[in-house]
Amino acid sequence: MNRLKTSGYHLAMGLVSFLWVAPILWVIVISFRSFDDVAANGLGSLPHSFTFSTYKSAWEDADEFRALVNSLVVTIPAVILSLGLASIAAYGLARYSIPFRRTVLLLMLMGNLLPPQILLIPISRFVELIGYYDTLIALIAVHVGFGLGFYTFVLHGFMRDLPREIQEAATIDGAGPGKIYASVILPLTRPAMAALGALSFTWIFNDLLWSITVIRSGEKMPVTPALLGLQGLFVSSWNVIAAGTVIAAIPTVAVFLRFQKHFVGGLAIGAVK
Amino acid sequence: MTGLAADRRTFLKGLGVLGAAALVPGCATSTKSPGSGSAATGELSLQSNLSSEQAKAAMEKLVAAYNKTGGAQVKLNTVASEIFRTQLPTYLTSANPPDVYTWYAGSVADSYAKKDLLLDVTSVWDGLGNYPKSMQTLSTSTNGQKIFVPTSYYWWGMFYRKSNFAKWGVTPPKTWDDFLQVCRTIQGKGIPPIGIGLGDTPWVASAWFDYLNIRINGAPFHRELLAGRGRFDDAKVKAVFTRWREALPYFDPKGKSFPFQEATSALLAGRTGMFLIGTFFADSAPKDALDDIDFFQFPIIDPAVPVAEEAPTDGYFASRKAKDPDAVKKFMAWLATAEAQETYVQNSSGTAIPANPDGKAADTALVKKGKAMIEGAAELTQFFNRDSSDALQPTADAALTKFLDKPDQLDQILKDWQVAAEKVFTA
Numbered sequence: 001m002n003r004l005k006t007s008g009y010h011l012a013m014g015l016v017s018f019l020w021v022a023p024i025l026w027v028i029v030i031s032f033r034s035f036d037d038v039a040a041n042g043l044g045s046l047p048h049s050f051t052f053s054t055y056k057s058a059w060e061d062a063d064e065f066r067a068l069v070n071s072l073v074v075t076i077p078a079v080i081l082s083l084g085l086a087s088i089a090a091y092g093l094a095r096y097s098i099p100f101r102r103t104v105l106l107l108m109l110m111g112n113l114l115p116p117q118i119l120l121i122p123i124s125r126f127v128e129l130i131g132y133y134d135t136l137i138a139l140i141a142v143h144v145g146f147g148l149g150f151y152t153f154v155l156h157g158f159m160r161d162l163p164r165e166i167q168e169a170a171t172i173d174g175a176g177p178g179k180i181y182a183s184v185i186l187p188l189t190r191p192a193m194a195a196l197g198a199l200s201f202t203w204i205f206n207d208l209l210w211s212i213t214v215i216r217s218g219e220k221m222p223v224t225p226a227l228l229g230l231q232g233l234f235v236s237s238w239n240v241i242a243a244g245t246v247i248a249a250i251p252t253v254a255v256f257l258r259f260q261k262h263f264v265g266g267l268a269i270g271a272v273k
Numbered sequence: 274m275t276g277l278a279a280d281r282r283t284f285l286k287g288l289g290v291l292g293a294a295a296l297v298p299g300c301a302t303s304t305k306s307p308g309s310g311s312a313a314t315g316e317l318s319l320q321s322n323l324s325s326e327q328a329k330a331a332m333e334k335l336v337a338a339y340n341k342t343g344g345a346q347v348k349l350n351t352v353a354s355e356i357f358r359t360q361l362p363t364y365l366t367s368a369n370p371p372d373v374y375t376w377y378a379g380s381v382a383d384s385y386a387k388k389d390l391l392l393d394v395t396s397v398w399d400g401l402g403n404y405p406k407s408m409q410t411l412s413t414s415t416n417g418q419k420i421f422v423p424t425s426y427y428w429w430g431m432f433y434r435k436s437n438f439a440k441w442g443v444t445p446p447k448t449w450d451d452f453l454q455v456c457r458t459i460q461g462k463g464i465p466p467i468g469i470g471l472g473d474t475p476w477v478a479s480a481w482f483d484y485l486n487i488r489i490n491g492a493p494f495h496r497e498l499l500a501g502r503g504r505f506d507d508a509k510v511k512a513v514f515t516r517w518r519e520a521l522p523y524f525d526p527k528g529k530s531f532p533f534q535e536a537t538s539a540l541l542a543g544r545t546g547m548f549l550i551g552t553f554f555a556d557s558a559p560k561d562a563l564d565d566i567d568f569f570q571f572p573i574i575d576p577a578v579p580v581a582e583e584a585p586t587d588g589y590f591a592s593r594k595a596k597d598p599d600a601v602k603k604f605m606a607w608l609a610t611a612e613a614q615e616t617y618v619q620n621s622s623g624t625a626i627p628a629n630p631d632g633k634a635a636d637t638a639l640v641k642k643g644k645a646m647i648e649g650a651a652e653l654t655q656f657f658n659r660d661s662s663d664a665l666q667p668t669a670d671a672a673l674t675k676f677l678d679k680p681d682q683l684d685q686i687l688k689d690w691q692v693a694a695e696k697v698f699t700a
Contacts, residue, residue: 035559036559036560036561039534039537039538039541039557039558039559040538040541040542040559040562041538041542042531042535042538042539043535057326061326061329121363124363124367128367128368128369129368133367133369212356212359212360213360213363216320216350216352216360216364216371217350218350218351218352219350221352225352225353225356226353228353228355228356229324229351229352229353229356230324230325230326230353231324231325231353231354231355232324232325232326232328232354232556233322233323233324233325233328233354233553234533234551234553234554234556234557235325235534235553235554235556235557236325236534237325237326240326
């Protein structure tokens with residue numbers, strides 16, 4: 001009876017996970033089909049061909065290497081900067097009774113409630129005004145600015161729950177606010193930081209909107225707009241686009257695998273036990 | 274399980290090595306980028322939306338050929354067509370805009386000229402005396418300046434597979450009645466006669482509206498209507514749909530669910546009989562099927578109406594803030610030459626026809642037939658969005674897809690269309 005239950009559970013869960021994985025598998029299958037096969041039989045048909053040439057042409061035509069480098073040049077500093085700044089802000093707001101700290105926190109969160117679309121034109125104009133239009137620096141700044149509010153909010157919640165006694169003990173031992181932040185609070189916040197880091201990496205890496213707003217040159221585009229560039233005006237080689245997408249997914253998958261543990265446990269587990 | 278974990282580690286290690294390799298040149302780019310605007314002197318920037326593999330390569334060859342002629346060097350910057358379409362207004366209004374742009378002739382170019390964003394290239398046109406009148410009209414703004422240099426065009430037609438038509442025993446029809454007869458015959462064989470692809474690409478339906486309108490009411494009425502000087506709930510517009518309803522039973526019912534690229538596959542596989550589409554569809558056809566493809570002119574409905582055809586024209590315009598207007602004009606004059614246009618046409622997909630009458634198009638039966646059809650037409654239109662605006666296109670998409678779904682509600686649909694169009698025109 002018990003075994004029947006277990007196998008039933010596995011069967012049902014297997015089906016559900018297949019449902020989730022199916023679109024991804026479909027993309028992978030398409031990425032190995034030839035253009036003539038897709039054109040003659042349609043995207044939905046079973047593959048009639050097998051080729052690696054799609055990966056080669058995605059790599060070369062979309063200049064995907066350069067695009068991936070651009071993406072990483074934007075994503076890595078943006079993640080480090082935004083998490084660094086957000087953790088300092090959260091530390092101050094959570095551990096010290098700064099006047100109006102609630103207002104400050106709400107103000108930061110409010111920015112996140114606005115749909116980013118309404119800020120497209122102001123940002124593009126502002127970036128132009130300060131002379132950073134069409135640079136990766138502008139893109140990093142935009143991502144840091146937009147991430148800050150939400151990351152601070154999450155880290156604030158996390159840091160607030162750390163026991164008071166630890167900080168008091170550190171103060172008695174002669175540690176100043178900077179020391180407490182670096183040696184006590186930050187190490188304890190690691191699970192939350194790891195989870196947020198993985199999340200923000202995916203967000204920034206997969207962003208399309210901001211990159212096309214502040215970047216104009218093809219050679220400075222990150223990987224998402226570069227993939228869009230594989231689409232022609234009328235006709236798109238879906239097999240090449242699929243191959244390019246598979247390549248572009250590798251960094252995020254890698255980050256996910258590396259931080260898998262934190263993804264699942266990070267935000268749920270309490271701070272110190 | 275441990276095996277899996279080990280695999281994950283190896284995978285990550287491998288990526289680590291790759292990532293480190295990627296970051297080395299990355300650091301170099303990041304230190305270089307601040308402040309490097311596109312304002313390099315003596316260099317023209319050409320912003321191109323031709324991002325598909327072949328067209329991009331053809332553009333690179335074209336620019337390389339110009340750069341060999343001496344003068345200002347042109348720097349090609351290709352962005353995805355979808356990004357280009359949405360960002361073009363931003364490019365043009367920015368403080369330091371790119372100099373030259375790929376875009377469309379006619380009212381879409383004129384709408385930017387009205388905002389005083391385009392460079393007056395009348396002096397370039399002094400050397401283009403051999404261009405037909407229709408091209409001149411398309412390149413002239415409302416206030417009489419030449420703002421555009423056309424370089425190529427393509428055509429629309431009713432495409433079919435020769436072998437299938439032979440198998441079904443039908444010949445290409447000339448008149449509307451013949452056309453409906455052909456539809457009936459093909460349907461008798463159990464095949465949906467008219468293919469269409471409206472999922473994701475609802476604008477394909479506008480080709481039917483355009484053609485029926487220019488066949489029934491003529492090109493001048495069509496142009497006036499799209500320019501906002503007519504009404505979509507006019508009885509004359511209603512007549513277009515009355516004709517359309519005669520052909521409605523022959524449309525492929527599956528066509529609403531897939532994009533035109535899939536509809537092309539359906540046509541080539543013999544799952545539909547014919548397909549009203551622009552020549553760009555040939556890029557999505559397998560090479561071996563192309564020899565079997567032919568087209569016929571959209572059937573004549575009223576012989577008294579002068580024959581018009583759709584010939585969407587592509588080319589270039591320049592920003593009014595171009596840093597070196599003389600160099601820009603020199604480049605555009607070169608783009609207008611037969612040699613430059615041949616270079617582009619030969620290296621791109623091959624169905625485009627050079628705008629310069631002296632330019633040689635690809636030497637295939639299909640292209641010759643297309644060129645002859647366009648040259649024989651009394652009037653040329655472009656396409657719904659190009660003759661009106663990108664803002665009006667969605668109103669047509671909504672109205673036409675609704676009509677295909679519920680032809681009985683025509684009166685209400687046309688009323689709604691007029692309301693939506695008025696909003697666009699008064700905006």
